[in-house]
Amino acid sequence: MRDQKLWTWHLAAGAIILFLLGLHMAIMHLDALLGIFNPAGGHPIDWANVVARGQSMAFTMNYILLLGAALFHGLYGLRNILFELDPAPPLKKALSWVLILVGVGLFIFGTWAAWVGHQVASIT
Amino acid sequence: MAKDRRHPNRLGIWGWVGGGSWGPDRYLYTLHRITGLGLLAYFLVHVVVTSSRALGEAAWEASMARVSGPLFVLGEYLVFVAFAFHVINGVRLFFAELGWGIGKPIEPIYPYRNCLDDQRPWALGALLLIAVLVVVGALDFFVWH
Numbered sequence A: 001m002r003d004q005k006l007w008t009w010h011l012a013a014g015a016i017i018l019f020l021l022g023l024h025m026a027i028m029h030l031d032a033l034l035g036i037f038n039p040a041g042g043h044p045i046d047w048a049n050v051v052a053r054g055q056s057m058a059f060t061m062n063y064i065l066l067l068g069a070a071l072f073h074g075l076y077g078l079r080n081i082l083f084e085l086d087p088a089p090p091l092k093k094a095l096s097w098v099l100i101l102v103g104v105g106l107f108i109f110g111t112w113a114a115w116v117g118h119q120v121a122s123i124t
Numbered sequence B: 001m002a003k004d005r006r007h008p009n010r011l012g013i014w015g016w017v018g019g020g021s022w023g024p025d026r027y028l029y030t031l032h033r034i035t036g037l038g039l040l041a042y043f044l045v046h047v048v049v050t051s052s053r054a055l056g057e058a059a060w061e062a063s064m065a066r067v068s069g070p071l072f073v074l075g076e077y078l079v080f081v082a083f084a085f086h087v088i089n090g091v092r093l094f095f096a097e098l099g100w101g102i103g104k105p106i107e108p109i110y111p112y113r114n115c116l117d118d119q120r121p122w123a124l125g126a127l128l129l130i131a132v133l134v135v136v137g138a139l140d141f142f143v144w145h
Helices: A002-029 A047-054 A057-084 A089-123 B012-016 B024-055 B057-066 B070-097 B115-143
Strands: none
Touching: A002 A057, A002 B070, A002 B115, A047 A057, A047 A089, A047 B057, A057 A089, A057 B024, A089 B024, B012 B024, B024 B057, B024 B070, B024 B115, B070 B115
16 A cells, blocks of 8 residues: 555656656757757856846756656656565665665755745845 | 575666566666766766855856866756756656556457557657757757857
8 A cells, every 4th residue: 555655656746747848958958959948048057048047046946846846757767766675674664765875965955045046045 | 474595576776777578668667767877977066066146246256267168068068958858758757667668468469469568659659859959959968159
C-alpha cells in the first residue's frame, strides 16, 4: 500500500516535471528558436537574463516546485532500481535513509538558493 | 513469502539488456532507465552549480566559466537528448500505466494478439517525436547559435 502511494506520487511528480522542465528546457536550450523569457537577449545564462527571471516570484516558485518534484521522482526511481538488485533488508533501510537525507538536504539547499537568488535579483 | 530459488525472477542489471528474447519495448525500458540515471546525476550537480546565483554576479560568472567550452556544450546536448527521450517515453508509459493505448482484453484466438500490438504505434509515434526534438535541439545547440 505504501509503495503504491509512493508510485502514484512518482507519476504525479513526472507530470509536474513534464511541464516545468519542459518550460525550463525550452527557455534554456531552444533559445535561438523560441527566445522566450530572455529579455536581455544573448544567452539565457547571461547574468541580465538570470536576474530578469529571478525577479519573478512565479519563476522562483517554479524552481522550488520543480526541484522538489525532480528530487522525489529521480531519487525514488533510483531507489526502485537499487531495490531490484535485492539487497538485504537492513541495507534497503539504510539506502532509503541515505536517499531521503540527500533529497531533503538538496531540497533545503536548492530552496535557499532559489529564494536568496530571488532577493538578490530583486535588488539588482 | 518464500522465495522461489529455481526461478528467482531477478536478473539484476543484466536483465536490462539480456536474459530473454527481448523486443523493442525492452530496449525502450532500458533506455528509459539509463537516461533517468543520467538525468539524475546531472540534476544533482546542476542544483549545486546553479545555486551560485544566490551569491551574486561574480560568483555566477565564475561558476558558469567553470562549466563552459565545447565539451560542456556537447554534454548539455546529450542531457537535452536524454530529457527528450525520458519525457516523451515517460508520457507513453504514463498512458500505458493508466491502461490507455493498450487495447481491451480479448479472448486468446489464433493468431494471438497482445497489448504490444496496440502499443507499438504509440511507441513508434513517441520515437518519431523524440527524433524531431533531437534534430531541433541539435540545430539550436550547434547551428543557429
